[in-house]
Amino acid sequence: MRLSRLLIPIAALLAAALLCVVAAFFSVRLVEDNSRDSVASALTRDGQDWAEVDVNGLQVFLIGTAPDEAARFRAMTVAGSVVDSARVIDQMLVAEGDDLAPPRFSMEILRNDAGISVIGLVPSSSDRDRLMAGFADMAGETAQVSDLLEEAEFPAPDGWRDAVTFAQRALRDLPRSKVSVAAGQVHIKAMTESEEDRRRIEADLRRRLPEAVALTLDLSAPRPVISPFTLRFVIDEGGARLDACSADTEEARDQILAAAKKAGVSGEATCRLGLGVPSSRWGEAAARGIAGVAELGGGSITFSNADVALLAVEGTDQGLFDRVVGELENGLPDVFALHADLPQPPEAAEQGPPEFTATLSPEGGVQLRGRINSDLTRQTADSFAKARFGSGAVYTAARVVEGLPANWPARVLAGLEALGSLANGSVRVTPDLIEVRGTTGNSEASADIAALLLDKLGDAEEFDIAVTYDEKLDPTLGIPTPEECVAQITGIIGDRKISFEPGSATLDASAKDIMDDIAELLQLCGDIPLEIQGHTDSQGRDEMNQQLSQSRAQSVLDALRNRRVLVAGYTVTGYGETQPIADNGTEEGRESNRRIEFKLIETEPAVDETDAVEETEADAEDGDGAAEAEPDAPEEGTGE
Numbered sequence: 001m002r003l004s005r006l007l008i009p010i011a012a013l014l015a016a017a018l019l020c021v022v023a024a025f026f027s028v029r030l031v032e033d034n035s036r037d038s039v040a041s042a043l044t045r046d047g048q049d050w051a052e053v054d055v056n057g058l059q060v061f062l063i064g065t066a067p068d069e070a071a072r073f074r075a076m077t078v079a080g081s082v083v084d085s086a087r088v089i090d091q092m093l094v095a096e097g098d099d100l101a102p103p104r105f106s107m108e109i110l111r112n113d114a115g116i117s118v119i120g121l122v123p124s125s126s127d128r129d130r131l132m133a134g135f136a137d138m139a140g141e142t143a144q145v146s147d148l149l150e151e152a153e154f155p156a157p158d159g160w161r162d163a164v165t166f167a168q169r170a171l172r173d174l175p176r177s178k179v180s181v182a183a184g185q186v187h188i189k190a191m192t193e194s195e196e197d198r199r200r201i202e203a204d205l206r207r208r209l210p211e212a213v214a215l216t217l218d219l220s221a222p223r224p225v226i227s228p229f230t231l232r233f234v235i236d237e238g239g240a241r242l243d244a245c246s247a248d249t250e251e252a253r254d255q256i257l258a259a260a261k262k263a264g265v266s267g268e269a270t271c272r273l274g275l276g277v278p279s280s281r282w283g284e285a286a287a288r289g290i291a292g293v294a295e296l297g298g299g300s301i302t303f304s305n306a307d308v309a310l311l312a313v314e315g316t317d318q319g320l321f322d323r324v325v326g327e328l329e330n331g332l333p334d335v336f337a338l339h340a341d342l343p344q345p346p347e348a349a350e351q352g353p354p355e356f357t358a359t360l361s362p363e364g365g366v367q368l369r370g371r372i373n374s375d376l377t378r379q380t381a382d383s384f385a386k387a388r389f390g391s392g393a394v395y396t397a398a399r400v401v402e403g404l405p406a407n408w409p410a411r412v413l414a415g416l417e418a419l420g421s422l423a424n425g426s427v428r429v430t431p432d433l434i435e436v437r438g439t440t441g442n443s444e445a446s447a448d449i450a451a452l453l454l455d456k457l458g459d460a461e462e463f464d465i466a467v468t469y470d471e472k473l474d475p476t477l478g479i480p481t482p483e484e485c486v487a488q489i490t491g492i493i494g495d496r497k498i499s500f501e502p503g504s505a506t507l508d509a510s511a512k513d514i515m516d517d518i519a520e521l522l523q524l525c526g527d528i529p530l531e532i533q534g535h536t537d538s539q540g541r542d543e544m545n546q547q548l549s550q551s552r553a554q555s556v557l558d559a560l561r562n563r564r565v566l567v568a569g570y571t572v573t574g575y576g577e578t579q580p581i582a583d584n585g586t587e588e589g590r591e592s593n594r595r596i597e598f599k600l601i602e603t604e605p606a607v608d609e610t611d612a613v614e615e616t617e618a619d620a621e622d623g624d625g626a627a628e629a630e631p632d633a634p635e636e637g638t639g640e
Helices: 002-045 069-082 128-139 160-171 195-208 250-262 282-296 318-331 375-389 408-419 445-457 482-493 511-525 542-562 587-593 609-622
Strands: 052-056 059-066 088-094 106-112 115-123 144-152 177-182 185-191 214-220 230-236 239-244 299-304 307-311 337-341 356-360 366-372 394-400 424-429 434-440 463-469 530-535 570-576 595-600
Touching: 002 052, 002 059, 002 069, 059 069, 069 088, 106 128, 106 160, 115 128, 128 144, 128 160, 160 177, 160 185, 160 195, 195 214, 230 282, 230 445, 239 445, 239 463, 250 282, 282 299, 282 307, 282 318, 299 445, 307 318, 318 337, 356 408, 366 375, 366 408, 375 394, 375 408, 408 424, 408 434, 408 445, 434 445, 445 463, 482 511, 482 530, 482 595, 511 542, 530 542, 542 570, 542 595
Parallel strands: 059 088, 115 144, 185 214, 307 337, 366 394, 434 463, 530 570
Antiparallel strands: 052 059, 106 115, 106 177, 177 185, 230 239, 230 299, 299 307, 356 366, 356 424, 424 434, 530 595
16 A cells, blocks of 8 residues: 555656656757748848758757858848847858959059159069169169059969060150050150150160060150251252241141142151241241242242242243232231342353362262362361261362352352261252252251251352152161171170071071071161071081081071061072181080171172263363372272
8 A cells, every 4th residue: 555655656756757858849849940940031031042040959050051251141140130149050151252353453653853653553473672673773873762562462464574674674765754554565655855866765665665565655855946947948840849847836837838738849748846936927928938939930938037038940030020029028027038039141151160069978988079269178178078077088189270259168168068967979069059969867857958058158049959868877766787787686696596406407496586586686677788607517528518508598598588587688608617716626616616697798889980980071171281180089988
């Protein structure tokens, strides 16, 4: 009985315990399910479908891969708004993002008298210290260099290093400039000292520009002071032309060129812009003068500052001449003074008009011939020519004749000074005319010669200028002479060597860079007489060595032709082993003897037969048996 009484409470306790366990289990499941469903619903409503929910008791686990960090944080916030945030466990991952796009690297370089400022974003791989050291060396001790660059951990894009190197080199010649640099792009805006400097710098920059870099240039130059401010318009047998033209503004230039075109000027005509104009109505005055010459049907008009000289053609109708001159006198602005002349037929001279000629050959030889009014004038002209062209290049065969005009010495010296503006050509001086003919490398030579003659002889003198511009002779374009080309080829090769495959005439891979550099130079040099020489060592038979050297020289010529070099004036010669420069008994000597050389083909100066005939005729004309004997003249260009 007593045992039964004990079992009943124990059984009741066990049943109650079991009931509690069951109730707790189902309560936990209810809480878990409720938490899972509530959080999942909230995430779905917020658009976070990628997140999954799991529960373990009171803990709520968020799992899944968030598209980004912001989405992960948003999912945690949404779950924390449904259940206690302390119960939310983050087991989410974040998807890896795409590679970040590199930034645009660029630099702005400003240079002025105060120093150099550099601002921009550059790759961290850039040698920044070396770049700043180059700018500091360029600025000098008295100027400052401001480094405002930022760096980014990205590789340098294609064309970046070439653009930076080119920009830094360009900045050396541009003390007042702004240079913008990007990958493969350089923009330069700068002020140069003069128009000549602008053309020289522009030509040099374009010649040195790497192929991978695009260049935009905005170079400007101050307008030069033109003195005297000159314009010369001529109509003669050769047609209408502007021998010299100056203008103060673009509007005045256009007005003058339009008047010249209307008067018959064809082709390209230019007007130099500059300062020093005597009147703001210069363009109007010049256009009126050009129209007056056109109405006369020939002649010339010359403006030298405010002085105007009109020279009509001999035989022009007097009435027409008077009317045109009267209209010009009334129409020109008050500051201009007009001098008009209608030549009358001269009396025939027994020996013809006196004449002095000076010729300048392409080789630099100068010959002075014709008539001089005194020994002193002849000595003066000879000394002047030797000082200008070199004492060994001048040959004087001028004769002293009495009765020449009083201004003859001034005309002769002015003609010689004009000849100095040419690369080759001639000057002919007569009492009524100075003719200048030839070729020059200065695009402004015609205007400069006209200004010179006006300054030396006055605005009433007549002269005729026919000068041809040849860009190959223009030093501002950086085109070297043939001798300079050969010297620069030697410098390009330097310690390197044009190499071939062993026993073959095929250029090896190492020769590509040398050939590219030589071709770039020769394209600038143009068509020059050049000999490409092939040489070998003494090993092997003489005939085989000669053939191999000839083939190798031909391969070099073909390689230049393939690089678009003008090779019409080139020849190839294989010298084999006949011209060693080192000992063939050593390996080093044989290596030196296996070589390619570039030599300039010397041309013999042509004998000027016309000048010889003229000199003979002149001697016969003035010969009276008492003339002073002169030594035989050397051939032109010998320098003796």
